[in-house]
Amino acid sequence: MTLETFFQQVPKAAAAFSGGTDSALLLWAAKKYGCDVRAYYAKTPFQPRFEYEDACRLARELDVPLTVVELDILAVPEAAANGPQRCYHCKRALFNRLWETARRDGYPVLLDGTNASDDAGDRPGMRALRELEVRSPLRECGLTKEEVRRLSREAGLFTWDKPAYACLATRIPTGTPIQARDLERVERAEAALAALGFRDFRVRLFHGAARIQVTAAQLPLALERREDLTAALRSDFSDILLDLAPRAPSA
Secondary structure: OOHHHHHHHOOEEEEEOOOOHHHHHHHHHHHHOOOEEEEEEEEOOOOOHHHHHHHHHHHHHHOOOEEEEEOOHHHOHHHHOOOOOHHHHHHHHHHHHHHHHHHHOOOOOEEOOOOOOOOOOOOHHHHHHHHOOOEOHHHHOOOOHHHHHHHHHHHOOOOOOOOOOOOHHHHOOOOOOOOHHHHHHHHHHHHHHHHOOOOOOEEEEEOOEEEEEOEHHHHHHHHHOHHHHHHHHOOOOOOEEEOOOOEOOOO
């Protein structure tokens, strides 16, 4: 099945829209193939500001209506506790809220941007999507991440080469309760790295310290800009560590 065929069969749908590469192509295809589509962005403390800005920009460029759905995910005890099933409880809460909003707006189908390269397995978040009957057109049409990027580039989407981005909650070690303050300082740290020219990196909380992970290609830059990194992160972290094991580039 192609995306065109999918949207012939699904002429009206709500799309969970993160502002990332996959959901951007999904939204573009829905618009291109005549689907009556509305984008829904879930705004929580787990999402950084730049994702929200990218989502707003792309929705404007595609001329697709965007609804921002706010949710205090830290009020969900199982998500804030940050146990091994955190992603399941987070997805359940988020997509329940998106479903409620979409149905209220008259949309009978809810879509997300999972692609065929995403390993369904027993991943907690994917299980939540199955339980809530959220459809994933990119996956159903067999589109891999590589194909999503190629099609996005051909479509002229600015997200075509955007690095994959996991939510801020993943920066907190599993089992450590998530606090808004920690999410905020991790977000500030990652924004500082982006401003210094880094790309495809993570700043993780490590026993209260900032643990910086960059790709092998950017390790020399991290060493060269060591003083800049220290100065940028010092207000939020007393200890700043550079992981010398390079981070694998995001797909």
